[in-house]
Amino acid sequence: MKPIDRTEVQNAIDSFAGQDVYLHLETTNGAYATHVDEAFFSAGAYIRNAFIQYEHGKIVGDGPYRIGLKLNIGWVYAEGVNHFEIDEHGRLLLAGLDFTGKLAVSMQISSTPFE
Amino acid sequence: MEKERHVLVIFPHPDDEAFSVSGTLALHREAGTPVTYLCLTLGEMGRNLGNPPFATRESLPKIRKKELIDAANAIGIQDLRMLGLRDKTIEFEDDEKLTSLFTDAINELNPSLIITFYPGYSVHPDHEATARAVVRAVERIEEKERPKLHCVAFSNNCIDDLGQPDIVHDISAVENKKVDTFTAHRSQTEAMVVDWKEKFENQDADFLDWIRKERLWTYKF
Numbered sequence: 147m148k149p150i151d152r153t154e155v156q157n158a159i160d161s162f163a164g165q166d167v168y169l170h171l172e173t174t175n176g177a178y179a180t181h182v183d184e185a186f187f188s189a190g191a192y193i194r195n196a197f198i199q200y201e202h203g204k205i206v207g208d209g210p211y212r213i214g215l216k217l218n219i220g221w222v223y224a225e226g227v228n229h230f231e232i233d234e235h236g237r238l239l240l241a242g243l244d245f246t247g248k249l250a251v252s253m254q255i256s257s258t259p260f261e
Numbered sequence: 262m263e264k265e266r267h268v269l270v271i272f273p274h275p276d277d278e279a280f281s282v283s284g285t286l287a288l289h290r291e292a293g294t295p296v297t298y299l300c301l302t303l304g305e306m307g308r309n310l311g312n313p314p315f316a317t318r319e320s321l322p323k324i325r326k327k328e329l330i331d332a333a334n335a336i337g338i339q340d341l342r343m344l345g346l347r348d349k350t351i352e353f354e355d356d357e358k359l360t361s362l363f364t365d366a367i368n369e370l371n372p373s374l375i376i377t378f379y380p381g382y383s384v385h386p387d388h389e390a391t392a393r394a395v396v397r398a399v400e401r402i403e404e405k406e407r408p409k410l411h412c413v414a415f416s417n418n419c420i421d422d423l424g425q426p427d428i429v430h431d432i433s434a435v436e437n438k439k440v441d442t443f444t445a446h447r448s449q450t451e452a453m454v455v456d457w458k459e460k461f462e463n464q465d466a467d468f469l470d471w472i473r474k475e476r477l478w479t480y481k482f
Contacts (some may be wrong), residue, residue, distance in 0.1 A: 147314045170318065176308050177349070177385045181417065192306075192349070231317055239317045246452075247312025254318060 147229040147241060152205055155230050158238045159203040159213070162255050169196040169222060170254040195259050198222065210242055213253060224253040262430060265294045269372035269408070271363060271395050273301040273351050273387035275329035276446040281413040282376055283336055283442040284432025285475050290337035291435065297340040297370055299363075300329060301391060306348040309449050316448055324448050331445035335438055342366075352390035359394035360401075367398060372408045375399060379412035379478055382419040400482060410480040419478075426476035433473045440472075 174190040200215040200222070215222040226242035233239055235256065242251035254260065268289050272278055278286065278298060286296050303322040310316040316324050326343065333341040344362065346354065367375070380392035392412065399410050411428060432439060440457065443450045460468040 147310070147317055172306075172318075174306070174308060177387075181384045184417070229314060233317065233319060237319065239319060241310075241314075241318065243310065243312075243314060247310065247314060248308040249310055249318070250308075252318050260319065 147231040147239065147243075150205070150209060150211055150228055150230050150240075152211070154232075155205050155211075155213075155238070155240070158230075158232055159205065159215075159255075162238065162257070163200055163202050165257065166197065166199055168256045168259050169198050170194050170252060170256075170260050171196070171222065171224065172252040173224075174250065176248065213240060222253075224251050226251045227253065262288055262292075264292055265289060266373040267370050268294055268296045269366060269370055269375045270296065270298045271301075271366075271375065271377045271391060272298075273346075273385075273391045274304045274307075274348065275300055275302075275325045275332065276304065276449050277378075277388070277413075278336070279332060279439075279442045279446055279450070282475055282477070283332075284435050284439045284473075285376075285430045285477075286338065287336045287435035287438040287442075288430065288432060290339070295340065296336075296338050297342065297366070297372070298333060298338050299342050299344055299366060301344045301346045301351060302348040302387070303329070303343065304348050304449070307449060309452075311448060311451065321448065325446075328446045328448060332442045335441035335445050337438070349387060351387040354390070356394065356397070359390070360397045363395050363398035364401065367402070367408070374409045374411060376411045376477070377413070379414035379419070379423070379480065382412075382414035382416040382423060384416050396480065396482075399480075404482075411477040412480050414478055423478050426478050428477040428479065430475045430477075431473055432475055436473060 172192045179186045179188045200217050203215040206212050210226045210228040212225045213227055227240050229241045229243055231239045237256040240253045241249055244250045289296055304325045305322045377395040378388040378392040443454055
């Protein structure tokens, strides 16, 4: 993964618009957050292989970025995104890595199911 | 350390073994005892991807699978089994399915010792769910036939509740293998092992105690 190039990411988002895609979306503060700091409220969410179609999507901000996908009947949204890769299967992998490099948010779009 | 017939180790994540019992397992292997390691997932949801990142969410499991094999080789484990479940989902699996996975392994291997986490005192939901299922599987064995069950605990309240660990293994004799095991899990431990060489050279007492003493609790049914 490399730091976000907005144009490259916007082009990739556009290329998946209007077709059936599989979505991976995840936020996490790690399973040990409350163990390390008992005052920390641990929360996260995860969906893998949601089967969706979006009308259009946008990357917005100056970095870290926000990315939103508008669906016929709803929305998908992620914030804190700062790295990306288009992998060998043509999947768009987006991630937000914190100041120590740990993954905090992940949003991925693929035209085939994630394994 | 007592000589065992067969040691069965059950953990959910590649690297759980490194932190908890890599030295203990290396000692068992050096004594000629067969060790079977059931590793439930490939740590697919790990947050460490390298810094700068050399892995992605999707490449991480492939990298961690290789790391796990290297770690098992460093310990000398001759029977590593990857069960193909998914990180952070263990507690949502069918409880009976998990229990029977472990019952089947116990029936096949007839271990004299099983090592896993201590339910209630192992912090990560996957650790807890794995530990509960192992306890269920062992509980179903008639008391006089039961293998010993040694558990890893590290929650903040574990000493308050469980008391001091009743098993402490000095693994100094195989500490190089333990270091190699940690190093094998590069994607997860890279940042951590950076200053180990210095700590060994400086004879850092806290560090040496941490790496040389492996602490376990006998499970109380």
